[in-house]
Amino acid sequence: MIGASVGIALAPEHGAASDELIRNVDLALYAAKDAGRRAYRFYAEDLHAAAEERVELEQDLREAIARDELELYYQPVVYAANEKIVGFEALMHWNHPRRGWISPAKFVPIAEDAGLIDRIGQWAPRKACEDLARRPRAIRCAVNVSALQFANPDLPTIVANALAHSGVAPSRLELEITESVLLNDSAGTEAMFKALKRVGVRLALDDFGTGDSSLGFLNKAPFDKIKIDRSFVQGATEEGSRNGAIIASITSLAEALNMDTTAEGVETLDELELVRLLGCSHVQGYIYFKPMSAADATAPVAGDLVAEANDPQSARAARQNLLCRVVVVHNGNRLNATLRNISESGAMI
Amino acid sequence: MPAGSTLRVECSADKSVTGQVRWSRENRVGIAFHMPLRRRADGSFAVLKGQPSSARGWWACRPWPAL
Structure with a gap:
């Protein structure tokens, strides 16, 4: 396509x-x-002003790369069943000297158009592996790979070099690939997947369901994980939302294909409870941690690796776990049930 | 139980509360109470004034034991 x-x-x-x-x-x-x-x-x-800003950003980005001013920030990924931190997603972070923090969504397209993405694409996995080498062996790290990077035939070599340089086991590195790279279902795409799997890294399908994905790709591509986009998670607990059904379908599909799932953008206890019930194996979002610097990411994995859900933004009151026999009356039917948790505003039965 | 439908939870013969189904999955259901409860110091919940009359009184669901 x-x-x-x-x-x-x-x-x-x-x-x-x-x-x-x-x-x-x-x-x-x-x-x-x-x-x-x-x-x-x-x-x-007004496009003239935007163009001038783009030219200025491009020049600043060149200088930032030359001065090694880009950073990787890390957002923990939590295993849903026991709330242990099992890894991080590495996110590029550019703190512009005048403009402040600039989103990768803004500067990566500029880097791609300016031919800078190769340098960033080599730097990111190398830096991520260097940082990962300092973390416990049970911890993994995911690095995003853009469509342009995926099209680079040197990608397997770049990844292999980063692993060799740091001494990190390949299975600890995960490459997150958006479904846009799958649109070109060519022999080259398949060869790239095989080459990356030969290196030994894990592959995750990012932003699943937001683009023009085809289920057929899941059959061909050797993904180890599907990441459920935040657009499905946020609002999933609202009345009338169909997102819960979509999440349940994705987790069922992933389970049948022996893949993990990560629910992204989980911000409230309601959402956390729902994605866990719907079978998501991993959770990532502000409910546990915001992205943090490499130095700050050391502490959460230095101890027993257990994350604690923190829900300052939730409209829902904190729930109290209990086991209490109740009777539920619904449409005239009386059902014996167990009240599992309760708050001032609601309960799970 | 379809989301949006109403149910009543009876803790005992004279203590119940009504709410709306927010989601349901297999044998579990999440509900939002029609009227908020009030948490007492001992961990039990009280139904606030304005709840249907059948639900007034102390909700005696005590933690047993915490999960």
Whole structure:
């Protein structure tokens, strides 16, 4: 499948001369790419300011890479059954000297367009492995791989070198691959999967269900884990939401294919309770930890690795566990049941 | 039990509370009470004023034992 981003400029409104039209349509094209690609945008006056900002960011990014100013932050991944921290997801962090924190969602596309992604793509797994070497052997680390990085035939070598340099066992490194890389179902994609599995790393399918995924890919690609996108998790406990059914379907599918699942973006106790009930094997989100620096990530895994759900943002009151025999009356039917936990606002039975 | 449906939880013959099903999965169901309860110092819950009359009084579900 081929996608396209389209910039549109109209004559004479957006330029009477050809060079002006081409310049403006180029700006509109950049705006379409910034909007997540596979979109179209018309030229508008304010795109000039956005273009200037992009050029400035590109230059700053070059300097940041040269000065080794990019960092990896780590968000713990918790095993749902026992709430032990079993790994981290490494997230790129750029603290711009004037603009402050800049999201990878903003600077990675710039890096891709500016040809800087190869340098970042080599640096990230190397740094992640260096940090991972200092953590307990039971801990894994996941690194994101963009579609452009996945298309780089040197990726298996880059990953193997990072592992060899740090002495980390390949099974401790997980590469998170978005389903967009699977759209090009070519022999090259299959060969890349095989090459990565020969290196020995784990593979996770990121943002599952948010794009144009095909279930057929799950059969062909040797994934060890499916990551359930936060858009399915957040709001799943709201009345009338169908997200719970979607999460349950994904976990059933993953279980049948012998894959783990990680629910991303879990922020409230309600959501945590639900994704655990729906069978998600791993949980990641603010309910346990926000992303933290490499130094700060040392402490949570230095002890017994048990995470504690912290729910300052939840609208739901803290629940008290208990076992209490009750009778539930529903549609005139009386059912013997056990009240398992209760709060001022609700209960689980 | 479909989400959105109403149920009543009876702790004893004269102590019950009503709520709405928020989700259900296999043999478990999560409910939101129609009226909030009040937690007492001893860990039991009291039904606040305004609850249907059949539900007024102290809810005597004591922790037994904590999971």
